[in-house]
Amino acid sequence: MLVHAHPDDEAIPTGATMARYAAEGVPVTLVTCTRGEHGEVVTDDLAYLRTADPDELGKHREGELAAALAELGVHRHAFLGGAGRWWDSGMAGTPENEDPRAFARADLAEAVRALVEVLRAERPTVVVTDNENGSYGHPDHIQAHRVTMAALGPAADPGYAPELGEPWRVRKVYWTAIPRAAVLRMAEEIGFEIAEDMPGVPDEAIAARIDGRDYLPAKIAALGAHRSQVNLDEGFFADLVKREEFGLEHFQLARGERGPAGRGSEHGWEDDLFAGLSRE
Helix, strand or coil: CEEECCCCCCHHHHHHHHHHHHHCCCCCEEEECCCCCCCCCCCHHHCHHHHCCHHHHHHHHHHHHHHHHHHHCCCEEEECCCCCCCECCCCCCCHHHHCCCEHHHCCHHHHHHHHHHHHHHHCCCEEEECCCCHHHHCHHHHHHHHHHHHHHHHHHCCCCCHHHCCCCCCCEEEEEECEHHHHHHHHHHHCCCCCCCCCCECHHHCCEEEECHHHHHHHHHHHHHCCCCCCCCCCHHHHHCCCHHHHEEEEEEEECCCCCCCCCCCCCCECCCCCCCCCC
């Protein structure tokens, strides 16, 4: 199960991983915390959404997300608390941060309860979410991390909200990661403008690398489904998707026992998020 803040967050750091496990028959569930109501519209034919009520953009992005998940072969999805319960908080320091509907301002107990309900219903062996910095400091990514980590204990506690279902203990928890070396390489080769804001993590902090290069076409198609947010014809993402390494996705292990290294891994990284576990 993956917990991401906005539509399109699933495709960028984890799309190939999702497509790979879905193709292998592993049940994959995505939880999206907001509809991305304050996302930047980059497509000219959708320019009307730039000045529309943010709720309209949120509804539009619901459709984009459904199309993206179809490309990845993923059929299990939930909006945390229901679609529109919490709104996109905008980038750090923007007025949207102060909206009482903003996910970054969500009552932690309420958001945890909503996620516990999903965890107990889906009963995932492995959970993936953002790291404590939200990858690049976005308030909603940080909140997705906070809520996910806070929900794990209650989900396994028989005394917590028994009406939400039988307790469930997640075996392994990973945080998405970008190797620092890759960030620096992209900064040099394709002008990665936010390199200083998104420093990445050192190799020794990474526990797993999923080789999803066989599923890179599905990942690119899923990313392309988010047309309001992503331009694959020019600019950063157009350059990024041409790189074979876009199909290699990295993770830090936050909870659980590290499994055996993948074959030929010079860093001792796992090549399977279920390493050391049964997929059942």
